[in-house]
Amino acid sequence: MRVEPDDCQAVAMASDGASDRRRLDTAVATQNEQRVVVASAQRGPGCIQRADQHIEVAYAVLVLSGTGVGLHDGASRRGEQRAQPVRTLGQQKPVHTDIGVRERRRAAILPPVINVPTAVLDSLYGLAFGDAFGDRWFGILRRDGPAGLEARTLPPEPLWRWSDDTAQALVLVRELAEGGGVVDQDRLAQRFAAAYADDTHRGYGASMHDVLRRIGAGEPWQEVVAGQFGGQGSWGNGAAMRAAPLGAWHSADLDAVAEQAARQGAVSHHHPEAVTGAVAVALAAALATRSRGGHAPARPDFLQAVAERLPDSDVRSGVRVAARMPEHTSVRHAAEVLGSGYRMSGPDTVPYALWCAAGHLDDLHEGLWLTVAGRGDIDTTCAIAGGVIAARTGVAALPPAWHAACEPLPPIVTE
Numbered sequence: 001m002r003v004e005p006d007d008c009q010a011v012a013m014a015s016d017g018a019s020d021r022r023r024l025d026t027a028v029a030t031q032n033e034q035r036v037v038v039a040s041a042q043r044g045p046g047c048i049q050r051a052d053q054h055i056e057v058a059y060a061v062l063v064l065s066g067t068g069v070g071l072h073d074g075a076s077r078r079g080e081q082r083a084q085p086v087r088t089l090g091q092q093k094p095v096h097t098d099i100g101v102r103e104r105r106r107a108a109i110l111p112p113v114i115n116v117p118t119a120v121l122d123s124l125y126g127l128a129f130g131d132a133f134g135d136r137w138f139g140i141l142r143r144d145g146p147a148g149l150e151a152r153t154l155p156p157e158p159l160w161r162w163s164d165d166t167a168q169a170l171v172l173v174r175e176l177a178e179g180g181g182v183v184d185q186d187r188l189a190q191r192f193a194a195a196y197a198d199d200t201h202r203g204y205g206a207s208m209h210d211v212l213r214r215i216g217a218g219e220p221w222q223e224v225v226a227g228q229f230g231g232q233g234s235w236g237n238g239a240a241m242r243a244a245p246l247g248a249w250h251s252a253d254l255d256a257v258a259e260q261a262a263r264q265g266a267v268s269h270h271h272p273e274a275v276t277g278a279v280a281v282a283l284a285a286a287l288a289t290r291s292r293g294g295h296a297p298a299r300p301d302f303l304q305a306v307a308e309r310l311p312d313s314d315v316r317s318g319v320r321v322a323a324r325m326p327e328h329t330s331v332r333h334a335a336e337v338l339g340s341g342y343r344m345s346g347p348d349t350v351p352y353a354l355w356c357a358a359g360h361l362d363d364l365h366e367g368l369w370l371t372v373a374g375r376g377d378i379d380t381t382c383a384i385a386g387g388v389i390a391a392r393t394g395v396a397a398l399p400p401a402w403h404a405a406c407e408p409l410p411p412i413v414t415e
């Protein structure tokens with residue numbers, strides 16, 4: 001890995017906020033477009049998550065690539081910056097970094113290195129932001145009515161806790177990281193069940209409590225999910241809400257996107273509409289990823305490209321309807337026609353969420369405000385839209401208040 005002095009400076013001078021993240025992205029991505037995830041729950045903030053953790057990763061990359069000394073030297077020339085407090089986005093606590101010494105000590109105990117493509121992490125963070133932001137509005141709308149939504153007043157809670165959408169997306173990214181992008185359904189089922197057992201209070205859907213408990217108790221996942229709803233299986237949103245990062249992962253191969261999205265979806269949702277919803281979301285995220293660095297596709301073209309790769313289904317019909325909607329269509333009308341998740345099903349949710357994302361592929365912030373305005377299954381519509389848009393844009397442009405409020409993600413890789 002080639003590291004330029006400016007890269008060292010970018011790391012050394014990082015303090016907080018989106019602008020620094022951009023510089024860190026440059027530092028980390030100098031060699032290729034992947035970041036290295038070095039994470040351990042026991043060893044503190046070693047994962048990529050927020051600006052401070054990008055720094056951790058940058059250190060790890062530099063140390064692992066044998067350029068730790070260069071980094072140390074670069075930092076030493078700016079002695080006063082060596083132990084600069086780095087604000088932890090989402091926690092508001094300064095974290096002191098000691099470039100060189102601490103990281104070289106850590107290098108001796110670094111866990112295995114796993115490459116996670118940049119767009120995958122961007123998509124995961126976008127999904128988490130959407131989920132955490134959207135989830136707030138259930139309570140606000142119930143308590144205060146729509147005034148805050150119409151005025152675009154930020155949710156007042158200091159911590160925007162994310163829900164099952166993010167919990168399961170995190171599990172899926174871990175599965176992809178371990179499997180090199182290939183979903184092992186048996187292992188993934190166990191991972192979902194374990195994540196559920198670790199924290200059941202993440203707003204899981206009613207049927208998922210039963211499904212994940214039984215899988216965790218040792219019942220074969222195939223039988224459990226196929227037996228739901230009188231043998232039809234669930235056609236809820238669980239398979240789709242977590243699928244965007246997978247699309248980003250396989251963006252170079254849309255056949256692989258569809259295949260792996262379906263494989264992960266079938267682990268919890270037997271109904272073909274639920275699985276197709278997951279494929280649609282993953283395809284959209286893949287197309288968003290492929291558009292990075294170029295112009296955003298027009299909304300109708302983008303949605304049509306998703307629909308073309310879907311099997312005959314209600315989800316495909318919905319995406320096609322969304323693709324044909326006139327440009328001036330209001331969010332209220334789109335939500336009424338397409339459904340914004342009130343029925344808690346793939347066909348009733350995915351086309352609307354993708355319509356929202358497709359209209360704001362260059363603006364995650366605007367896209368999430370638009371999505372939430374359609375009400376319905378808000379955390380999931382926002383998680384889907386956020387995961388798709390951020391696969392193209394990343395999350396750095398979101399306002400600092402969002403970064404400060406959103407609950408941080410745990411490490412991508414744990415031991």
Ligand SMILES: [Mg+2]
Nearest residue numbers: 163164165379
């Ligand atoms: Mg949720």
